[in-house]
Amino acid sequence: MYLFVINSGSSSIKYQLFRWPAEQPVCSGLVERIGLPEASITHNVFTSDAGPVIRRSLPLPDHEAGLREVVGLLTDPTEGVLHDPREIEVVGHRVVHGGEAFAATALITPAVKAEIKRLFSLAPLHNPANYLGIEVAENLFPQARQVAVFDTAFHQTLPPRAFRYALPASFYTEFGIRAYGFHGTSHQYVAAQAAAYLGNPAAKIITIHLGNGCSMAAVLGGKSVDTSMGFGPLSGLVMGTRSGDLDPSIIFHLINERGYEPAQVQNLLNKNSGMLGLTGFSDMRDITKALLAGDPAAALAYDLYAYRIQKYIGAYAAVLNGLDAVVFTAGVGENDALIRALVCRNLEFLGLHLDEARNEKRAKELREINQAEARVKILVVPTNEELAIARQCVALLQSV
Numbered sequence: 157m158y159l160f161v162i163n164s165g166s167s168s169i170k171y172q173l174f175r176w177p178a179e180q181p182v183c184s185g186l187v188e189r190i191g192l193p194e195a196s197i198t199h200n201v202f203t204s205d206a207g208p209v210i211r212r213s214l215p216l217p218d219h220e221a222g223l224r225e226v227v228g229l230l231t232d233p234t235e236g237v238l239h240d241p242r243e244i245e246v247v248g249h250r251v252v253h254g255g256e257a258f259a260a261t262a263l264i265t266p267a268v269k270a271e272i273k274r275l276f277s278l279a280p281l282h283n284p285a286n287y288l289g290i291e292v293a294e295n296l297f298p299q300a301r302q303v304a305v306f307d308t309a310f311h312q313t314l315p316p317r318a319f320r321y322a323l324p325a326s327f328y329t330e331f332g333i334r335a336y337g338f339h340g341t342s343h344q345y346v347a348a349q350a351a352a353y354l355g356n357p358a359a360k361i362i363t364i365h366l367g368n369g370c371s372m373a374a375v376l377g378g379k380s381v382d383t384s385m386g387f388g389p390l391s392g393l394v395m396g397t398r399s400g401d402l403d404p405s406i407i408f409h410l411i412n413e414r415g416y417e418p419a420q421v422q423n424l425l426n427k428n429s430g431m432l433g434l435t436g437f438s439d440m441r442d443i444t445k446a447l448l449a450g451d452p453a454a455a456l457a458y459d460l461y462a463y464r465i466q467k468y469i470g471a472y473a474a475v476l477n478g479l480d481a482v483v484f485t486a487g488v489g490e491n492d493a494l495i496r497a498l499v500c501r502n503l504e505f506l507g508l509h510l511d512e513a514r515n516e517k518r519a520k521e522l523r524e525i526n527q528a529e530a531r532v533k534i535l536v537v538p539t540n541e542e543l544a545i546a547r548q549c550v551a552l553l554q555s556v
């Protein structure tokens with residue numbers, strides 16, 4: 157059978173078509189820079205040996221335009237890999253916020269969709285795009301079973317001291333206000349890859365997912381025990397357009413003293429802050445260019461971005477009471493050697509010793525970038541949320 161996975165991030169859509177049970181990728185692709193100048197689609201077909209790669213630059217104002225292009229490529233009469241959309245039996249969707257209702261993968265029903273919609277305000281850059289993906293897929297592949305795999309699921313193992321906020325207890329029991337954590341599919345996947353590489357299922361691992369959204373997790377024996385995102389995907393690290401951690405009194409100041417409406421503050425913190433706010437660019441490749449051109453704002457932004465990650469490494473080394481490996485993943489984590497170097501700087505006391513030459517090397521597979529004799533491994537592990545989602549879809553369907 158064919159299984160199709162749609163992973164909508166805040167700035168991108170990634171997709172993969174698999175032949176199952178072989179776990180064989182038939183084609184995959186990346187729609188990136190959605191809503192920015194020079195948006196593009198890269199589409200890879202694996203069925204032939206070399207496989208054609210199609211790259212197109214085109215204006216893509218939103219996720220809907222991106223998805224329409226993807227489906228066009230899949231079913232294209234000459235280049236498409238599908239003769240008939242009905243060949244797809246299962247569509248797996250990444251859904252970012254599962255809230256309290258979903259601790260695990262779910263078959264999508266009208267009730268599930270309603271709950272995903274109810275959570276729009278908690279993940280405004282994501283759940284609407286995820287919901288749209290579900291509706292588009294229901295229309296295009298009406299015979300397929302639709303499955304939701306939630307970013308929040310992996311973090312359900314957080315202990316109360318990590319997921320509760322110091323608010324009156326009723327805010328948790330009545331309103332569900334707690335830390336949920338995100339990027340769970342990615343943290344789980346790369347932590348498992350790293351543990352297998354170390355040959356140590358009980359390993360103490362810090363996973364650092366740096367995409368447009370960024371988060372970290374402390375993983376002990378394959379279970380998430382703490383993570384930097386919380387109630388929504390806004391806290392923690394500095395991100396492409398999101399502020400990450402800030403003092404909540406800033407929000408009151410803006411509303412009470414500076415005339416901001418709550419919706420404007422929500423927009424500011426989600427869409428106009430982070431690297432975009434600091435530099436004018438949200439995409440790390442643009443910020444690298446600005447940095448190399450001597451832009452001081454880009455230099456400060458790099459410094460702040462890396463410093464925030466370092467603080468969480470210190471915190472999570474304490475949470476884990478030790479450290480076996482630090483794992484970099486996602487668009488920035490896998491590709492930006494400078495960020496990795498800045499993050500690892502001055503952490504020798506924790507056992508982190510970066511090898512500069514290894515760090516600069518580019519590769520698409522798991523690699524070690526620490527010095528050979530170092531106690532703590534520093535790994536770059538390419539994430540594969542689509543494969544992890546596909547596996548979880550299959551596991552769910554086999555269990556029902």
Ligand SMILES: Nc1ncnc2c1ncn2[C@@H]1O[C@H](COP(=O)(O)OP(=O)(O)O)[C@@H](O)[C@H]1O
Pocket residue numbers: 165166167168366367368369396438439440441442486487488491492
């Ligand atoms: N070669 C590269 N060098 C530096 N950064 C890169 C590179 N490729 C991608 N990125 C960065 O990765 C980020 C997107 O990561 P990704 O994981 O695809 O994000 P998301 O899933 O959150 O949309 C962008 O900031 C982009 O600039």
Ligand SMILES: CC(=O)OP(=O)(O)O
Pocket residue numbers: 164165166167252282307338339367368369370389
């Ligand atoms: C949760 C989140 O921030 O996702 P992404 O990095 O894909 O935007």
Ligand SMILES: [Mg+2]
Pocket residue numbers: 165166367368486
């Ligand atoms: Mg992503």
